[in-house]
């Protein structure tokens with residue numbers, strides 16, 4: 001495990017960071033942020049018309065890093081997502097993630113990409129004040145501060161949308177908010193878009209932090225607005241192993257286990273994207289064995305090894321482990337997860353996303369696994385565990401910006417097996433957003449205290 005210089009005692013400085021308002025950078029800072037986002041988040045096609053095949057379907061995207069860049073998402077943005085485009089693209093709910101440390105990747109002895117927690121943080125220029133504070137405070141604490149900085153950006157974005165003509169934002173902070181969102185989306189007026197804040201990598205907790213300290217930190221993150229937490233990002237940390245770490249890709253640490261238990265109990269959605277296979281297995285087992293029965297877990301954004309074999313993508317066993325908890329897998333739209341080449345035709349890139357959805361389905365339809373699910377639950381629908389997780393604005397190249405999500409739905413509707421559609425309309429409704437909404441409702445409901 002990498003060294004961690006923060007243990008239980010240093011969590012108390014959270015409150016002022018949570019409360020402090022901070023304006024999104026305008027002027028030079030905002031312009032630089034926009035330039036960086038423009039250069040890093042390329043999309044082959046933008047401003048696509050809405051594909052009619054997606055009309056009337058809920059569209060939910062489980063992961064975008066838009067708030068990392070620091071420009072105002074209410075203004076027309078340079079990357080894959082901004083609020084005007086979200087509203088125009090029929091998106092019902094967008095999850096915004098807060099990546100807290102993004103080290104430069106390197107290569108392992110087999111020449112595969114891997115990530116070392118010690119290497120330079122690529123996103124440091126997006127947080128100029130950290131250049132100064134970096135001289136004074138430890139790296140682990142800076143990662144934590146960044147989580148709260150992005151939480152403030154989220155809060156500003158939501159506040160600005162309380163009375164906006166372009167869209168009405170509904171912050172998804174619990175199951176009731178999903179009802180409010182559903183009701184708002186039936187009204188006339190500006191389209192309602194649900195937004196949820198997610199944390200990508202809790203790098204500042206040491207492996208031996210006591211469970212009470214971990215629970216206190218989850219509570220602080222909840223107060224700051226986070227409703228989804230991914231334990232790791234691209235490198236292993238004090239909670240557990242990551243799938244792309246250059247060194248050890250181990251299982252959960254004692255603090256990692258406490259974090260999993262706390263999230264599952266407190267109604268914080270647990271995201272296993274980027275986790276090592278051992279962490280996925282262990283966390284899913286904990287989720288299956290909760291006092292009130294199983295709790296669902298997420299993989300918010302990923303590809304599938306059967307389509308593109310790389311460490312970051314999911315094995316059949318991982319897909320099944322997530323589904324067994326009642327959870328969902330968000331299939332991504334970006335190049336390095338899907339494995340196409342830049343020169344490939346645009347349509348074949350869409351086909352690759354469709355192939356990844358079919359590969360998830362194949363894993364979920366393995367006869368032995370189907371038997372196991374029927375034995376456990378008495379019923380089972382493999383289509384209930386597939387969702388979208390774009391990774392928009394995650395410094396990735398995609399075939400389209402957010403306006404293209406309806407075209408993924410259209411491409412899925414055309415997929416056939418033995419002359420029959422693989423994803424008929426009721427299945428499309430599940431994958432485009434129905435599954436994500438159902439599982440979020442369950443995951444955001446805290447378990448009763450006396451359980």
Ligand SMILES: [Zn+2]
Pocket residue numbers: 200273274301391394
């Ligand atoms: Zn990610």
